[in-house]
Amino acid sequence: MGLTAEVANYITSAKFEDFTPNAVFAARHGIIDCVACALAGANEDLTKILVGFAQDTGSGNSGSTLIGQNMKASAPMAALVNGAMGHALDYDDIARPFKGHPSVVCLPPALAVGEQVEASGRDVMAAYMIGFEVGCAINTGMGVDYADDLGWHPTAPVGTLTAAAAAARLLGLNEQQTAMALSLAASNACGLRENFGTMTKPFHAGNSSRGGVTAAMLVKRGYQAATTGLEGRFGFMHAFSGGRGEDVNKPLEHLGKRLFLEQPGVTIKKYPCCGSTHNPLDAYFALRKDKKIDHRDVESVDVLVDFDPPRSLIHADPHNALEGKFSIQYTIAAALVDDKVGLGQFEGDQQVMRPEIRALMPKINMRRNPGYEGKPSWVEAYNEVRITLKDGTVLAQGQNRNFEGPVVGVTPQGMDMKFRDCASKALPAAKVNEALEILHNLETQPSIAPLMSAVSGR
């Protein structure tokens, strides 16, 4: 049996009980975080445009809820809008083996299809967890250039397969149909890093969710595709790896044998900006604990990172909030000036244009840890911030990436706080509480309809 068929076998046969309490704990965090981020992104400009597009292209009044919009649409359209909304602020979770953002390509498809088929909370969670494991497993077999050199937004191409896995599971596709849905999704995947720092980065998450749902729905209706879309000579892994270093045997070394959700689990973001800024920001705030730093005293800042710049942080001179999210210069400058990096630092394009920010940005240099240039990303897991003050003082702080699972970056209390903070941007307080209560008990819900009603914005 080939890889696509084996993956399809896993998707159709995995059970909720296969997931350990730690894995379910991680999944719950990923799901709560994803809904939180979607609600926080519900009023963003890009969301409004997509909602208008959904209305005008005739998808209104189907059965899948658009989060925070008082509106339903077809499942593919809901997956598109909710996925983009969940990624709008770049505040959503990360999984290291996924090399990107798992929940925005696992949950929106699971919710959109789950609502159509009247699934239980447990079934939706299972689809989410299965999508998560499939995405991580496939990623282990992708060549290094998939995430590094070629320019793919790693969340997106594999994310389309992830979304197809979740949707196929909930639609009850059999093994062969699931293999076809994966192959069809493989032909409907994309996302280029050149669009980072624009509305199109969040579009990638939504479009991957949409593409996976579309693939599964079409196959459910009898549409046919290859059953070798992943491993084939002209399939996904070869094409998206640029023909360099893909290993079609690797995914099955992991899938169903270890749980990525358990180790390394999910990382919940503390800062609403590109994940590649997080270690440097952690290093900065660790430094800051011991000593107040006045940004006017700063002569220069060196940021050592564990990838060859620019990779994701492609905006050294950002001119608007979205570009600022993909700028080590802006995020470190904001930390220096504002002493925090939260939603407020990205509200309005004028934030990145403040004179004190613009004075600092040219002083901030990003480079790779010496000796690692040209090597794959994610190998060092060590970042460092070195601040040289005008009086010659050097303040330096290293930061290792935290590999402990299953949930990194947030405490349970912190998760609830983040949810309330984000959700309050789109929901009244009573609905915030109702949604959070349901999310904490998702696996016991006979239907996800009450959850969708609570987050619908009605």
Added chain:
Amino acid sequence: MGLTAEVANYITSAKFEDFTPNAVFAARHGIIDCVACALAGANEDLTKILVGFAQDTGSGNSGSTLIGQNMKASAPMAALVNGAMGHALDYDDIARPFKGHPSVVCLPPALAVGEQVEASGRDVMAAYMIGFEVGCAINTGMGVDYADDLGWHPTAPVGTLTAAAAAARLLGLNEQQTAMALSLAASNACGLRENFGTMTKPFHAGNSSRGGVTAAMLVKRGYQAATTGLEGRFGFMHAFSGGRGEDVNKPLEHLGKRLFLEQPGVTIKKYPCCGSTHNPLDAYFALRKDKKIDHRDVESVDVLVDFDPPRSLIHADPHNALEGKFSIQYTIAAALVDDKVGLGQFEGDQQVMRPEIRALMPKINMRRNPGYEGKPSWVEAYNEVRITLKDGTVLAQGQNRNFEGPVVGVTPQGMDMKFRDCASKALPAAKVNEALEILHNLETQPSIAPLMSAVSGR
């Protein structure tokens, strides 16, 4: 100005008058052929599934006609369905510099958007021609592995940009918006050759048409993307070339300076199967002119082709009609047994399972012209068929690819015959005549509404 901006400048500023009579002649053939193929594909299983999907995902009753379906839908959905329908039989036109099928990614987006904005026939033709030129020009800059090694279905990724170009033009996007639409479309492109011989190959054409229309519509509403999506370090040309040999300067050597529509123009297919089978089939039928060949006398057939097999012809042992379209073994066997390769040879999966066909297929070997192994495709333009009979006789016939433009493969009378043959599968005779009459005079039509009415199937 970067490539994306330059291409956007061309899209917004090119005029109908920039196209020579020969180019318009080629465009007319491409357009007539595309409508013909869509009508011939209107009742295919894959079309029915997509129409049902369009109905169920709530896109009914918007303003763009689904060809032959008595139904309208949103512009992206109409582009999806019409594009897939036009490619369903793999009978639609080819353009060599496009390395694939131009019209199914130029015309469906132009018709879908054109109908929404109540465009004239002249405007729709201009959008089609501009999309054609943009697609061919970008293709000249793609590395060799884009079309050869990596497994992309060449029609599809560049086709998404082509569709965006046509849609952006008709929506009246300005230069910056058009650059953004191209960049957004670049993040929404795919199509893998692994799915050749399944319903998913035609899906690629429809999905590219849909993706381009979606990109242009979103930008029209204010959605933002990079303006460097083609040439950027992490953009389309690098990613889809696998980082191997892309040349971001090449497209502008051609765009607006020479007309691909004029030379080498469009190639109209004589056989409803993969373009890579056409030269061998031409060779066979040339051979057959001089001597009747009884398939029971055949010992072996060697087919020399100008690409490293299997590339597009990935089904040496096809088991259904769609796989048969991507099989040199089946198409040559059908030519030997039936003395023709027409729509009938692909009607029903049992055609490829006939005993006399299955007896022949293992005797048919495809290999590359000796000495060219490992070189880029499309360099030799020489194919050969060598038939060894059981009595030892060898019959051999070479075939050069015809590079003469602007229209190859059909006479004007032949074009009308193909149209009538194809269109009669979905339209009554009066509508066939009406549609053909309009198509022959498309540039003088004040509106495309009468054309869409004629081909709607009502």
